[in-house]
Amino acid sequence: MLRLCLRHSSRAASSLTCPRCQHHNVLQLSNINHTASTIQLPSYTLFRSLQTTPADSKDRISLRKQLKQDAKSSKAQKRQRREQEAASREKWELTVGVEIHAQLNTETKLFSRASTLSSEIPNSNVALFDLAFPGSQPEFQVATLLPALRAAIALNCEIQPVSRFDRKHYFYQDQPAGYQITQYYEPFARNGYIDLYKHDGIAAEDGDHIRVGIKQIQLEQDTAKSQEYPPSTQLLDFNRVSHPLIEIITLPQIHNPATAAALVRKVQSILQSCNSVTTGMELGGLRADINVSVRQRSEDLGAHQYGGIGGLGQRTEIKNLSSFKAVEDAIIAEKNRQVTVLESGGVIEGETRGWTIGSTETRKLRGKEGEVDYRYMPDPDILPLLIGEDLVAELAATLPTVPDTLLDMLVGPTYNLSIEDAKPLVDLEDGARLEYYQDVVDILRELQHDLPAKAQDDLGRVAGNWVLHELGGLLTKADLPWEAERVTSQSLAAIIDNLQRKKITGATAKQILGMLFDGDRRPVAQLLEEENLILRPLSREEYIALAEAAIELNPSMVEQIRSKNQLGKLGWFVGQMMRMGEKGRVEAQKAEAILKELIVS
Structure with a gap:
């Protein structure tokens, strides 16, 4: 036999009282199947002590009073969290940089003629180069550059006349070649910016306007789609391999989680407006990585203290965020984690972390790789990308x-x-x-x-x-x-x-x-x-008759309007007049004017 306190879920003694609060409302559970994977509760009986003494009644709390106390405690906890957050903002400065990966609206892949159309049949839109077959060569598809250029122009970037592709080496099953083709050293667009306003949802601390710089936008390949089937099976669909992406890298100029989420939301809106992408975060066509660091406001902190760069704290990266809310929540969680570590005397490690929707903490995925780890090198199989000024001018002139x-x-x-x-x-x-x-x-x-x-x-x-x-x-x-x-x-x-x-x-x-x-x-x-719906205006006499009939229905409300000047309640009488009058003939403004004459004057 198991007895649990309804308030604390504590085990109750045989006297049917909770050892923590001496509460007498105890749930008695019987016939529990202890061998099942989940506990089944087929039936229960609520017991209340039959030997209640006057002393006991003083310790008992009514349900209504308990609910009030719980609500009061909840408000106090929320107030305390707000105060702690405000104190944290005063002591610690948050700095955020955003990297947005967006699938481009193209018919073919970046380096093959395979289709980018989504297909329910796995591995049906795949070319030999996408699978890294020995001897296959990349063939840059010029049309994939157009939506990328539209995006860069819309984001106020400088288009580079010459750009080049690099190989970013890492081994993972969703990257068959063992490297990703990207633009690391010489991207096709640099030095852009995006303006965020109050109506975009930026944090109140940022005022009415903030401008966030865009360091660069680069072309790169997407990876395969993985599907896990625990405990040990993982299937790969290579339809997505080499789908053209742009990676938009902002400068670390954001200092509030809400503003970071607003930036991602606005970038998606801009990309959709200029027809650069077909889907957004909700369908997986746009993903965000977030770089987060904190530092004390009261000191001019150098890079030596936290392993950061240029006075910023050591950053960590949160990968593959798939919703605007996830962006904001993950930044808040990582900021709180870093502040806790630093205030306890610890050191922030440069690492890549993950985020699960609904969680309250980020989790470590791996140590942070640098450019040495990725062994970036120019791709020897792809010629430099030359972009003419006439093409840029034409796209800019026709941009939505x-x-x-x-x-x-x-x-x-x-x-x-x-x-x-x-x-x-x-x-x-x-x-x-x-x-x-x-x-x-x-x-x-x-x-x-x-x-x-x-x-x-x-x-x-x-x-x-x-x-x-x-x-x-x-x-x-x-x-x-x-x-x-x-x-x-x-x-x-x-x-x-x-x-x-x-x-x-x-x-x-x-x-x-x-x-x-x-x-x-x-x-x-x-x-x-x-349908005989054309308005046939009522006469003044008809309005007065309807108003007097409505007033007779509720004389107490008339007295409230007169004694307390509660004119807002005239609307109720207007509604009554519309219901009593011929459909479609009672005009609200005229009805209210007559009511004011009869009630207020």
């Missing part, structure tokens, strides 16, 4: 508008959107939602060319609300992907135009949108006519 420029346009006088509405329009569906929104605004301006210019100034904001919140809300509720033809831009513009001209009420406009969303293909004008 980058997200920051789009945001500036959307929040400017042309559309007058808030940054909160502009950003999702840019980010959602790789720009498809933005294109739809711009079509709606253009059609609206044609429909309302006869209205005063002042009335048209607000069209961008109104259209943004309907595209993002009203139509977007229907998509979210139905759990459907974006599809512009579900409600055409012409139909949505017609709904907004009728609403702006006060031919329909807001409730009717939402009703029509819902009908179109559900498959009604009638033009908006026909739908309004056949």
Whole structure:
């Protein structure tokens, strides 16, 4: 027979009390199968001591009081963690550098004509060179350079007229040649930068704007995909070998985990906007490695103390992070680990570490390799890569508008959107939602060319609300992907135009949108006519009658509004008037004005 305290899970004595807290609510477990791999709890009985003395009742804590104490303790722990984190920021400076590996949007691999299309059949898109067959030679595929150049231009890099490929030697089963072809010494792009703003999600400590330098962008091969089948089987799919990658290496200029995550998120957005990649982190097309170091703020620390470079602490690298949250969480965990080691008198070792989603600590993978360990050498089989200025100029001139420029346009006088509405329009569906929104605004301006210019100034904001919140809300509720033809831009513009001209009420406009969303293909004008939805305004007398009927329903609320000036509660009465009145005829603004006359005045 096993007895456990419900509060502490401690073994209870035969008297059915916990030795830690003398708690009397004890769980008695019987018939436990001790030989099973997991403990089965088929049944239990909750016992409460039958011999409760007045002294015992003083020690017992009610469930409600216990929950309050637990909540209070949890808040205190969170407050203590925040204080410790603030103290840690004051004493220790975090420095982060990011390396982003992105699969390029190409039809062929980097050094063979094998297809890069994903295939469910393993090892079906593989050339002899991809498998390092003896005698096979690399053949650089020129078309793979174009998406790489678009990415480098979008990230404000200087394109190098001459670049070269190197061999990075290491043995692992996913690298059949025993080396990876990359650009280490002479990459094709250098000296770029990326601007991060408050709306990108940077840490509050970084203010409204921060610029992070990009040291270089290099072309390189991807490796094979490994699948492990414990305890000892590992299968390799070489379809991914030699898929063209770019590696984007930033300078160590980031000092907050949230800013590092924001940078990776924005790089992905930029790469997608210029058609350099087809997938992002969510599908494995982009991965991030993070270099983390800490040093004391109060001292001018030299490289000798922590084995760092240029006054920075000794860095460790966290490999293969596959989500933005993982980037932020892994940096926080590694920073805390390094601070703990240093404050206890230890030394940070240069090493490569791993991160598991849901974990609270990084784990050591191996000692950190340097360039000597990798034995970098120029690849003797590949000629130097020559990039002409005319090609760079042509790509720069035809590059799609980058997200920051789009945001500036959307929040400017042309559309007058808030940054909160502009950003999702840019980010959602790789720009498809933005294109739809711009079509709606253009059609609206044609429909309302006869209205005063002042009335048209607000069209961008109104259209943004309907595209993002009203139509977007229907998509979210139905759990459907974006599809512009579900409600055409012409139909949505017609709904907004009728609403702006006060031919329909807001409730009717939402009703029509819902009908179109559900498959009604009638033009908006026909739908309004056949469903008798065109607004027939109520007279003042009709509004007063409805308002008086609504007021009679809840006189106590009327008294609260009058005595405490709680005007926000007028909305309840407006809703009552809309429900009592003829559908689609009660206008909220007019109803509220009548209510103010009757209740407040």
